[in-house]
Amino acid sequence: MGTMAASVEEIGAAAPQALELRAVQHLGELRSTFESGRTRPLAWLQDQLRGLLRLLAEKEEEAFRALHDDLGKHRAEAYRDEVGVILKSANAALREIGKWVAPEKVWVPLVAFPASAQVVPEPLGVVLIFSCWNFPLGLSLEPLIGAIAAGNAVVLKPSELAPATAKFLEDNIGQYMDATAVKVVQGGPAVGEQLMEHRWDKVLFTGCPRVARMVMAAAAKHLTPVALELGGKCPCIFDSASVGTGRNLQTSVNRVIFAKWSSCAGQACIAIDYVLVEERFAPTLIKLLKSTLKRFIADSDQMARIVNTRHFKRLGDLLKDPAVAASVLHGGNLDAKNLSIEPTILLNPPLDSAIMTEEIFGPLLPIITVKKIEDSIAFVRARPKPLAVYAFTNSASLKRRIVEETSSGTVTFNDAVVQYGIDTLPFGGIGQSGFGQYHGKYSLRCSATRRRSSTEASSWRPCSGTRRGTSRRSP
Structure with missing residues (x-):
């Protein structure tokens, strides 16, 4: 374990120019994929979730070995707390995603008649996810499910303190999901710093308050919204x-x-x-x-x-x-x-x-x-x-x-x-324990999408200045 961790750290320390080039290449490809519109259709979203389910089904033993190598987790604990949780979450998302991404019609007051309005879930773009070492599989894939289900492209940065799981994710994610829309980047703190030099449309970070402050400071340079899950003394x-x-x-x-x-x-x-x-x-x-x-x-x-x-x-x-x-x-x-x-x-x-x-x-x-x-x-x-x-x-x-x-x-x-x-409950902190909520539909609403208003007025209304209770005036 120590040797593996050291090798991952070397990735982050040895060649900053190579890291910078790789980050730029990944970000460029992900933005091209997102802007092409291919991540928007419901069929694509469903394919990604099915791919993730196949990964866990076909590579379950490898996942168990990685979690044992990193943390000594017994396979029963690994399934209960990580693999099983992700299977449940991905299946729930696959079952409900059609409802989650559907526009929501809203009431329009009489003063706007005749008109209609709706709230449309809109993916943010390219999302960066920093996961944590204590549940290195679950805390990587749970936010990934939400980000992908919303129609985003994603870079996942696993924790270097769980190197076996990080390697498992890098080796397999691109084999089962759209490799032009989901990238796994390994490395230590230097890699994280390099990634945060770029503009993202959302950053999701799970970890300690000390590092969270550095993530927020770096995100502020680009006015990038951040979601933090930090813990605390429960x-x-x-x-x-x-x-x-x-x-x-x-x-x-x-x-x-x-x-x-x-x-x-x-x-x-x-x-x-x-x-x-x-x-x-x-x-x-x-x-x-x-x-x-x-x-x-x-x-x-x-x-x-x-x-x-x-x-x-x-x-x-x-x-x-x-x-x-x-x-x-x-x-x-x-x-x-x-x-x-x-x-x-x-x-x-x-x-x-x-x-x-x-x-x-x-x-x-x-x-x-x-x-x-x-x-x-x-x-x-x-x-x-x-x-x-x-x-x-x-x-x-x-x-x-x-x-x-x-x-x-x-x-x-x-x-x-x-x-x-419980997927139907939002999960997240408040104050020093973090902010932003995810799990189930809350991942889309709070961590990976925004609610965009869409209003359509009838073209046959004679004048937008004529309303019940108002008078028409010439300019």
């Missing part, structure tokens, strides 16, 4: 008083564990970052988490590894603070050789420590206690708006307050992370 409010006992309580604990540790070892933007629970119930919750973890994650081979040594060190450093280390109640073991970290539970680490001020993005779970569960709302409001707020509660009043008094990209009750797989 809180989980655990209302023990209303969750119940027995099976209901165990189900809630199971779902917390799933949402924290089962997807890419917690390296997910929508993973639970920390849990808020009443002080009196914290010991019970921690006991249940420990006992359930032993059953769920008995085999470390079932968990993905940390992506690289830099991120492994970053997570290890979070635990080096003596006050944080003292708060560890379970786990905390680090295996540098295999880049794995044991699922770790902490109780009330200092709120000003890095683990509580930075997005964790790993298998460390702080438990934060409050006197009353209602106090959790003020706790969440005092921090940057997250990508998701989760709450396990059956209290109607608490649900209402969470919806009305907090702000986040999404809110989910009595489960977590499942919202990502």
